[in-house]
Amino acid sequence: MCGIAGIFHLTTPKPVDPARLERMCTAMAHRGPDGQGTWTAPGVGLGHLRLSIIDVAGSPQPMASTDGRAMLVFNGEIYNFRELREELRGGGAEFHTDGDSEVILAAWQRWGPDCLPRLHGMFAFAIYDLGQRTLFLARDRMGVKPLFYAPLSDGSIAFASELKGLTAHPLLRREIDPLAVEDYLAWGYVPDHRSILQGVHKLPAGHSLLLRHDAPLPAPVQWWDVSFAERRQGRAADLEAELLHLLRQAVTSRMVSDVPLGAFLSGGVDSSSVVALMAEASGSPVKTCSIGFDVSALDETSYAEQIARRFATDHRARTVSPDDFEHVETLAAMFDEPFADASALPTWRVCQLARETVTVALSGDGADEAFAGYRRHKFQHGEDRVRGLMPQALRGPLLGGLGAIYPKADWAPRPLRAKATLLALTGTSEQGYARAIGVLPPELRQSLYSVEFLRLRGDYRAEQPFEELMRRAPARSGLDRAQYADIKFWLPGDILTKVDRTSMAVSLEAREPLLDHRLVEFAAALPEALRLKRGEGKWLLKKTMQRYLPDEILYRQKQGFVTPIAQWFRGPLASAARGIGASTALARTGWFDSRVLADMAEAHIAGRADHSRMLWQLLMLDKSLAQLGIS
Structure with a gap:
């Protein structure tokens, strides 16, 4: 497990300053305490931080291929590297280490981008091919390992395992994307189709990116997807x-x-x-x-x-x-x-x-x-049956009206908390599941935002790309589409x-x-x-x-890794709850109605409602803005 970083010039192959690479790596030093290295050539530079797991004494990075025509920085593990090494040896490849990094290089030189389906593991890596003068970025199927990248004003692309690696580059602009704030309030995180900073991208899970000098920045290419469209037969x-x-x-x-x-x-x-x-x-x-x-x-x-x-x-x-x-x-x-x-x-x-x-x-x-282990999967499956029995033209007005007047009974036993279910049933399967998996629903977010932020957000809603993902899923049923969205979006x-x-x-x-x-x-x-x-x-x-x-x-009831933040905000952390609306970084943005935030904090502390997740979201947003130097 490691951290990687790099700089690649799309236009003029300018020299890359090794000191910049070192700063980018140093910002992520926790990812690799066992070693750090950089490599530069005209128009490209690669940096690496190492946490030694396999071949502890060998496999330093950046690593050159046996013939010196390719350079690699790699974060992750390839679990079938020994089998691949034997296959590649059979084709004439030579190896000088006992690790998986050299296997990736040999696989690239044998198969090019088609090496990816042969790699079983978790990974984010970059290979610079000196012969082709290309930089190849790739991320594993599930997105276990992260990879951020951003175009910069000098015509280069910078990439790193963490956003802090990019923010260490002096040319990266630190401007908040207001649509990412909308996404964050809806989901509790910034999903992979967006970044909190404008101009920063995340390479999606199961995608690769091939960069060339003197060529524009291309779109990522999907190399793996999961299909729910087939059904296994058998006992x-x-x-x-x-x-x-x-x-x-x-x-x-x-x-x-x-x-x-x-x-x-x-x-x-x-x-x-x-x-x-x-x-x-x-x-x-x-x-x-x-x-x-x-x-x-x-x-x-x-x-x-x-x-x-x-x-x-x-x-x-x-x-x-x-x-x-x-x-x-x-x-x-x-x-x-x-x-x-x-x-x-x-x-x-x-x-x-x-x-x-x-x-x-x-x-x-x-x-x-x-x-399909989440409780929401069972509810989605049942709600889809109801949707199939009652047309939306009837469901919308009838159940929507009931949902609007039904109290949000956070204090009541679980079976009596029907408001969310009624509202979910008013719309499509995709809209219902977006409500189930989200943190703050659209109407609550709307009540929190200031007039200025509503102008910045425009017509965009965080649920839109999620619902589109479900609609396009290779799937047969609503449960299939929900699980597909879990794997591609939530996970x-x-x-x-x-x-x-x-x-x-x-x-x-x-x-x-x-x-x-x-x-x-x-x-x-x-x-x-x-x-x-x-x-x-x-x-x-x-x-x-x-x-x-x-x-x-x-077969016991699923509990999950729950943190008792509701109790904390009513006890030792009540003062922190009251301070959220007036906190410096968040208050200066002007994105939220501070009076509404104050009222919700008091309602939570008094036990009239459970706003703990919203309070935690706003607190973490405030702290994140401060960390990014946004004020």
């Missing part, structure tokens, strides 16, 4: 056996490491499944760690301890308390862009705990998206961003075996009833894991 028992094989393959391939390795363990189905398969494949106790909360209703450490005992792991646990709120500045600095998934705090804490004993940790991320924008930044902040490599692309492709082709059956999500996965895990782990 459930045979599909279960195939799933178990894929799970074992995904886990064992990610256990290859020349440094200490362990796993995150929450006690949920996904992390417990990973730990069970690691224990099966390991000759020594698996090192596991978990984070708990000092709010008992949200604490899952007892389930993690149960799994740790079951598989005799070397387990460690730690508790997060409200005092950790003092680290909000640190969190904002990790993400550069505003990021409001409050589970980032405990994720960072569990990464810190893991890094005390290991350098690599396997996580359970990805199964909910691939196998890289929220979940994988959270894990990458929090793990890299402590120089820890996180690996996600349940996002092995063969496993995801298999899950996408399963009949709906093997993903969501009688209201039970991840049905085939849970049935497959019954041989390893008890029912009280497999």
Whole structure:
């Protein structure tokens, strides 16, 4: 796991100042504490930070190909590099290291851009081909590893693993994109189709970019996609056996490491499944760690301890308390862009705990998206049935009217909180799912914005690209389209961003075996009833894991990595809630109605409503603006 950076001149191949590359890399030093290097040639420069995982003593970067005609900087891991190396050797390639970086170079020289489908792993890399005078940028299928890039005023393109690598370049302009603020308020993060800074782009997951001197900046090219349009045939028992094989393959391939390795363990189905398969494949106790909360209703450490005992792991646990709120500045600095998934705090804490004993940790991320494990998938499936029974011309006026007058009963038992469901049913399947996955709905965002910001936003709504993504999905059903959007939009924008930044902040490599692309492709082709059956999500996965895990782990109510911010804002953090509307960076933007923000803060503190997610979003936006130097 590493950090990469570079500069490429599209027009005149001007010399690249190595000092600029070094500043860009130094800004991301946490991504690679084991080494730093730069390389320059006319019109191009590459920088690299190394966290040694495979071939610890060798494989320095930037790395030259055997014939010296290509240079590579690479962030990630290629899990099938040994098999690829043997195949390439059979074609005459020579290797001088034991790592995966040299394999990527040889694969590029053999197959060019067509090397990408052969690479199994997580990666973002750049290859400069001296013969072709091209720069090739690529990002892995799921978007596990990030890559930002931006055109600059001197005719160059700068790229880096994190936005802070780009902001270290003196020519990068720091102007906020108001549409990114709209996106952020809707989703709680800035999705991959946009950046908080105007002119900065993110290379989308499963895409590549081929740059040439004396040629304009091209559009990224998609090299991988997942399809929900096919359905696997066969008996459930045979599909279960195939799933178990894929799970074992995904886990064992990610256990290859020349440094200490362990796993995150929450006690949920996904992390417990990973730990069970690691224990099966390991000759020594698996090192596991978990984070708990000092709010008992949200604490899952007892389930993690149960799994740790079951598989005799070397387990460690730690508790997060409200005092950790003092680290909000640190969190904002990790993400550069505003990021409001409050589970980032405990994720960072569990990464810190893991890094005390290991350098690599396997996580359970990805199964909910691939196998329909979220509660919202069950609701979406049911709501689509209602939509099929009642035409929208009838649903809109009838249910929309009920939704408008139904109280937002945050205090009520869950079955009585019908407002969101009624509003979701008024529109299309895509509109309903956008509401389900979003944080602040359109009408609430509208009430927060100032007149000036509404002018800046214009006709754009954050839900528009999301709904279009669902409409264009290679899928058969509403559930298919929802899962497709999860994998293409939510997963890289929220979940994988959270894990990458929090793990890299402590120089820890996180690996996600349940996002092995063969496993995801298999899950996408399963009949709906093997993903969501009688209201039970991840049905085939849970049935497959019954041989390893008890029912009280497999079938207990999903809880997730929840942070008790609602309680915090009503207790020790109440003063922070009251100060959000008057905070310096946010107040100076003039984007929000400060009176509305103050009223919502008081309603939350008094317990009349739950505005904790909105308060957290605004707080993290304020801190992010300050980190970017926006005032």
